[in-house]
Amino acid sequence: MTRGAVFGFLAALAAATAQTAATAQTSLERGRYLVDTVMTCHNCHTPKGPNGPQFDKALSGGLRFDEPAFDVTASNITPDRDTGIGSWSDAEIRAALLEGTRPAGPHLAPVMPSGYYKILTPGDLDGIVAYLRSLPPVANKVPGPVYKLPVSHQVFPGAEKPMSASDLADKSKRGFYLATIAHCMECHTTPASSGTGLDFQDSLGKGGRQFPGPWGVSVARNITSSKRAGTGDWSDDEIKRAITQGVRKDGSKLKPPMGYPFYAKMTDGDLDAIVAYLRTVPAKE
Ligand code: HEC
Ligand code: HEC
Structure with missing residues (x-):
């Protein structure tokens, strides 16, 4: 092999290895990464104690947003059947993320950033749902929402489709x-x-x-x-x-x-x- 050919071969090998490493990440791991880092779901949905987020009760509901248009609390999104989203179908969870809707009841307040999630690829969306399903269920009833004015759902420009x-x-x-x-x-x-x-x-x-x-x-x-x-x-x-x-x-x-x-x-x-x-x-x- 010439030097160029050797380099080309090594580059192809490195690319193939990187590809394998990328695909080795399961859908659930990808969902965990998105939820726990870049999408900051915990920042709103995990209860906060005096020492910061209480990760032993991760994503079981938390921050209250008392604003002129609504008074809502970030929901319990663990699979607890009574107080969380354990009885929701995958399609219902996807709809909450993409459209800001819930199976019963009014549209979610826009603090839930669903206007930013329509850009998600189908693979990333499935990963998020798989990860939410895998969480330990935590029983925690958050106060129900109060809507005082009609809420608008604004989609971020450029985020209209995957x-x-x-x-x-x-x-x-x-x-x-x-x-x-x-x-x-x-x-x-x-x-x-x-x-x-x-x-x-x-x-x-x-x-x-x-x-x-x-x-x-x-x-x-x-x-x-x-x-x-x-x-x-x-x-x-x-x-x-x-x-x-x-x-x-x-x-x-x-x-x-x-x-x-x-x-x-x-x-x-x-x-x-x-x-x-x-x-x-x-x-x-
Ligand atoms: C929940 C609201 C919120 C989100 C989401 C948010 N930021 Fe910020 N960001 C702020 C606020 C508020 C400040 C200023 C805080 C202060 O001055 O103490 C800030 C400060 C910054 C600064 C420092 C700028 C400066 O001049 O000091 C950068 C850079 C920044 N944000 C980038 C980002 C990026 C990139 C993202 C997304 C990955 C992001 N922010 C998401 C609220 C937010
Ligand atoms: C800026 C705060 C914030 C962030 C970030 C956020 N949410 Fe929410 N979310 C809320 C609030 C507040 C509600 C409840 C709104 C209401 O009751 O109208 C909500 C509602 C929901 C619901 C509906 C649950 C129900 O029982 O009605 C789901 C599902 C959900 N969020 C999942 C997520 C996921 C997954 C992420 C991260 C990918 C996320 N949220 C990020 C604030 C947030």
Whole structure:
């Protein structure tokens, strides 16, 4: 073999090995990865104690959102038949994720980020359902929802349909996929002046939304590619540190509710893809 042929052979072998490693991840493992890291389901659905999330009661219901339009509590999504989603069919779970519907009763409040999940590939969606089914059932009855005003269901632009395999092979498009299911832009986009939904048209990534909590009030920051107002002049590592450790370029600490500890468990390749996508977000001052 010539040197070129040897190199070609080794490259093909490495690619084949990477392929096997990727397919070796079962659907359930893929679902676990998505739920426990990038999609930050625990950030809302796992009860919080004085020392943070109570993982012994993982996903059994948690955060309450008492807002002008509704007063809802993140549901128990463990397979407990009485207080969780143990009696739901796979199709009903998929519909809750994609459409924000439940088998009986009104549409889910938009805090449940279902407007960001239609982009999920069928394989990833099945993985999420398989993982939820595999959780230990936890009996925990959360207070029922109260809806005060009609709720609107806004689908994130670009997330209308499952992403294709060819798009997922492109780094920044895969970053868009991950940032979408991580619902980054839900927090980092300004509410529309019309009063319904967020202004993705003119304020994507611009920041400004306020998040009150035990930490005081945090204000989502500008994460567009603007060098002046956004993260355009941050290095890749600085952006990754902000996402995974909640530390800014200047070293200061970021406040909740962004799910830093969950994003921290993402693979480096996935973080790189998210950074590549952020670099493409048009600058907003
Ligand atoms: C930002 C907070 C938040 C995140 C993140 C979130 N959810 Fe939810 N979810 C909620 C809230 C709040 C409700 C209840 C809304 C209501 O009652 O109208 C809900 C409802 C649901 C329901 C309906 C259950 C029922 O009994 O009605 C399912 C299923 C669900 N979420 C699954 C998930 C999964 C899986 C993830 C991660 C992939 C996730 N959620 C991420 C807040 C969140
Ligand atoms: C639940 C809401 C929420 C979600 C989801 C969210 N963020 Fe944030 N993010 C915030 C808030 C609020 C701040 C500012 C906190 C502070 O200033 O203390 C912030 C800060 C940041 C910063 C620091 C910017 C700066 O100038 O300091 C970056 C970078 C960032 N977010 C990127 C992301 C990315 C990428 C995602 C998705 C993977 C994401 N965020 C998801 C709410 C959120």
